[in-house]
Amino acid sequence: MKPLTTPADAIQLIESNLPAAAEVTITLDQAFGKLLRRPVIADRNIPPFDRAMMDGIAIHSSAQRGSLTIEAVQAAGLPALTLQSTNACLEVMTGAPVPIGCDCVVPIEEVTMTNGQATISAEYSYAPGNFIHKEASEHLAGDIMLEAGTELGAAELAIAASCGASTLYVSRTPQIHLITSGDEVIPPEGTPEPFQIRASHPIAIQSAIHSENLGTVTHTHIPDDELATRDALQHSIATADILILTGGVSKGKFDYIAPLLNEIASAAVFHGISQRPGKPFAYFESPIPIFALPGNPLSVMACLARYVLPALKFHLGIPNGVKNLPLSTLAPLHPKLTQLLAGRIEDGIIYPSSPKNSGDYAAVLGCHGVIEIPSSTTARPAGAHYNFYPWAQI
The missing domain is CATH 2.170.190.11 (Molybdopterin biosynthesis moea protein, domain 3.)
Structure with missing residues (x-):
């Protein structure tokens, strides 16, 4: 594993290597939820007459x-x-x-x-x-009615229609392939053996991405088998725009994903973040963007909120302002690692959860995303502000 990258450097490396989404032309009735790439211009005065x-x-x-x-x-x-x-x-x-x-x-x-x-x-x-x-009391012909970067909802599409913009230039929705792995994981509808668990990552990742129209997600689960892992990676790299993986990126005997990606794709832009949870997170830039997340549930949710969702918004050109909010309690300290704690927002205040470990998936119940607590040896009082990264719309 390469030297650990800081969270700030990681997102900067992702954005500097992640290509912008392709621009496509679609009709108005296909455009809901898409991101506008070229402005919509008033083709006449608004109103056009008294x-x-x-x-x-x-x-x-x-x-x-x-x-x-x-x-x-x-x-x-x-x-x-x-x-x-x-x-x-x-x-x-x-x-x-x-x-x-x-x-x-x-x-x-x-x-x-x-x-x-x-x-x-x-x-x-x-x-x-x-x-x-009065004619032209709202806008003059030639005024920009919708800026590039606007997310197209019902009101925006009505404005486009009123300007005669029957076709729009938008960001192409990426085809995202999600690969999860592990012999111990079975589908949610299955009955697990005492040594098995049900899959929870896929629905969380798919729901978060689909809720914000950031991509179309298909999912494959693979066993801890080198040949099956190689085949799945090669198929996804050949057919998807973006690949997301969970599990298999640490140094365990059956962690095949990282070494195979180093062979099949380019070397990792980074592998390992100075944070917890989610320390083994890796990003590969070629031949397609690849986000390789650890397998523990809280690690998945933390990396999803901090890196994957912001990166998808960046890819599509969606503004991604970060909330900086007060924490309800004294922040826990770690001298070397940034901490990503699940938390909920109430009345503009962040309330952290208290997971027992990174496998405590029930700790995210009621939470909206993660609080980023920078490494420090100096305590900060309750009410100190921290960045908050959502995995769900608030």
Whole structure:
């Protein structure tokens, strides 16, 4: 194992070696949850015309009070009509162009219409601009409506549609292959022997990635067998965009993954982090990005939150701001290793869990991610701030 890398250096090495996701063109109905790569530009003024905001009548504000002749009906979806007399009006519908010569819309609730005549309530006061959404009052043609890097939700897609952006340039969703290993691991639906455990890593990793639309994950479990490990690695490297592995990266007799990757892929960018849990974590850059996580449950969740999820966001171009929050208690000390502790956030405060060891998977119950406690020999009081890395949306 190479000399231990610090967590900060590890993420910097990952980002400097991880390629950006490919750019693809898709239609609007395929774009939900994708990341926009090119900005969406307003193709015309917004609104594109003076727009009536209420059903009612359109008048010129200089009109005399009394009975106004209704010259015509201005419907939505038709060109603007022209007011012929300032002492007349046009009936107008919400969303219709304001007729030429009109500078005010009076709501239908304030108008009585009888036999082609309209009378405005005596108590109602009107003025120029009332209930008119002026052309270009929101945006001018050529304005950027959606910046590159925007995650496309329902509101964003509605804006794109209104600008005529029927196709969008987005980051291609990576095809991620997950390989787990271990003779002791059986599927969740199985009945374990006393010496076996049920698989918990795959569903946790898949759920975290899918919940944020960071990739499409397929999963393979392999036994502790060198030939099976070689075949699985070669297949994944040939077919996936990104590979995630759990287990088999330490120095045990049946830990085949690290030596095989050094043979099949390039040498590790780093192998070993000065942290606990997750010290054996490794990253390979070629021929595809490969994240090799240790096998213990807390190690998997810690490395997932601290490295894998931020790296996938970086790959897709998603901003990944780090929360820096106060810790509810005195932080535990370690003179040499950064500690990644599972914790939950309540009212902006981090509450750490207390796992018995890195195999204590039940300790993550109710937790949102990991707190990073730098190595230190000096105690910091409760309320001191630390970086927090989520594995679930908060």
